[in-house]
Amino acid sequence: MGYTCPYCGSGLHDEKDHYFCDFCVMEISKDQAQMGGHRIHETHQKVDPSDLKKTTPELMTYSTWSLILLLKEARKLRASFYKELSIGRSKSRGVRDKERFDDVAAEYQEITKRMYIIENILKKRLSYIPERLTDNYLSKHEEQMNNKKTNDKMITFTDSDGEV
Template identity: 40%
Template structure:
């Protein structure tokens, strides 16, 4: 029997677009579960450089752990870029040159991406993590993995 992945209620196909409708949650569901199973969440355990160029709507679909990993990557790259700009500015004082516009643009880009990811995390977590140490990310990942192991099925309450 197809069930809602959120509340466990039985669902039926509602329309030709192959959506299921949950009367209790009052939502349309693309992928219903079987017999009260909970929704399976998939995510990557790391972020990569390609993620820097994802749009905001794409980033909003990322798992929270992926966003935390991405935020850590962005902050590292931004810090490197800041130090590079600082060194260039010091050298420019001596030579009379100005820091390259490309470096400034990279720093601005990383700052904007950092703001986007921080704001998505703020909406989800209620705060922006100050520092993302290995220990923090490892504990977070362990909690996710342990939570997925203990997934019990939901009780199914049929209409009377």
């Protein structure tokens, strides 16, 4: 059995540097092509707080699941900077405190913008921004990623030439 389209399960035509799906009328990159009607495979990156420093185009390549985990990390960091700002406002005493307050305010502003980037990428993909990333929300999302329908192979149909 040859390569199949990860979207519809149809057989693909081999072109120079890609495949072509007649049914979807689109090019399929060599790394996206599947065998035997398997669905598109989503890879999930391990997330690390340092990933928050990545550019928007880099973050756009992350899987939705990886972005959800990264958003949880961003919100946690933002909350800690907010708490530090609140404490700084009430205890500001001198020049050194003012400099520290300015540094924390700049970090708070940066993490807020990075959080907005991730939220907006997720909004585009999910049509909403997850409000609370509780353990319950995460486990339900993970359950959906692992459900049978998500991972079932598609039925492949042969065309008049007997090709998949």
